[in-house]
Amino acid sequence: MAASDPPQQASEPSGRQTEGQARSVRRAALGDFLRSVRARVSPESVGLPPGARRRTPGLRREEVAQLGDISVTWYTWIEQGRDVSVSPAVWARLANVLHLTRAERHYLFELAECADPEHGGELAEPLPEGLQDCVHSIEAPxxxxxxxxxxxxxxxxMLQLxxxxxxxxxxxxxxRYIFLDPAAQQLVVDWELRARRVVAEFxxxxxxxxxxxxxxxxxxxxxRDSPVFAHWWRRQAVVEREGGSRAFRHPRQGVLNFRQITFRSAIRPDCKLVMLLAG
Structure with missing residues (x-):
C-alpha cells in the first residue's frame, strides 16, 4: 500500500463535531498504542539482526512497515493518528508483527472499529467454565x-421463564426463537415492537x-424464513442493546415484569451476559 500525499480531511458540519472528535480520539489512542508496543519488540524476535546501535528501543517504523507489507509513509500516518483507511488484513499483519497478546489484539481491533479476520475461529471455543458458573450462581433469569x-x-x-x-x-x-417459534409471540408482551427493536439491536x-x-x-x-425479520432488516435501523423493561406472558404464571441488564464479558468479548431482574 503506498500513498504520496496525506489524506485530506473534510470539515464536518457543526452537528457532527462530537462524532468527529470521538474518531480523532480513537485514532490518537491507536497511534499511541502502536508506538508503545513497537518499542518493546526486539529485532531478533522478528528475524532481524539486532544492530550495533539503536537510538530507540524496539523496532523502527520502517521495519514494522516492511514486515507489515505497507509503505513507511502510510504506517507513519497511522502512528500519527491521521485519518487513513486501513483494511482488516493490514491490522492483522501489524498485530502479528508486534506480537500482540489476545487482549491487546482485541483492543487494537476495537480502536480500529473492524473485525479481526484471523481470530474468528476463537469464537467456536467452549465457554470458559467460570462464566458458566457465574450464570448458574445468579438467582434471576x-x-x-x-x-x-x-x-x-x-x-x-431462564429455562423456566x-x-x-x-x-x-x-x-x-x-x-430464531423470536422470529420462528410461535411460542415467542405468546410469551413476549408487545412482540411486534420488541421484534422490530431486536433487529436493530442485532x-x-x-x-x-x-x-x-x-x-x-x-x-x-x-x-429466508421470516418475512418480519426481512422487513425490519432492510429498514437499516440501528440501536444499542441497552436493556430496560421487559414483560413476559408466562403460560402458568401470567404476566411477569423484568428489568434487563446486559454486560459484555472481558474474557470472551464476543459474549454478553444478560440478566432479567424482577421489577
Missing part, C-alpha cells in the same frame, strides 16, 4: 449470548462481523 445470539449458557430461572425453550432445541438461538451488535460466515448464516436463514 440469566443467560449468555455469543455474537450470533446463540445461547451458550443459561440458568434454571422461557417455558423450557433452550432445552427443546439442539442449538438455541434467541433470534444489526448494531454485529456491524463489525456482518460478513463472517457464522453471522451471515444466521442473517441469511432469517431473511
Amino acid at each position: 440469566a443467560y449468555v449470548l455469543d455474537r450470533c445470539w446463540n445461547v451458550l449458557a443459561r440458568n434454571e430461572a 422461557f417455558d423450557g425453550w433452550p432445552d427443546r432445541v439442539q442449538r438455541p438461538n434467541l433470534l 444489526r448494531a451488535d454485529v456491524a463489525a462481523y456482518a460478513e463472517e460466515p457464522d453471522v451471515r448464516e444466521v442473517i441469511d436463514s432469517l431473511l
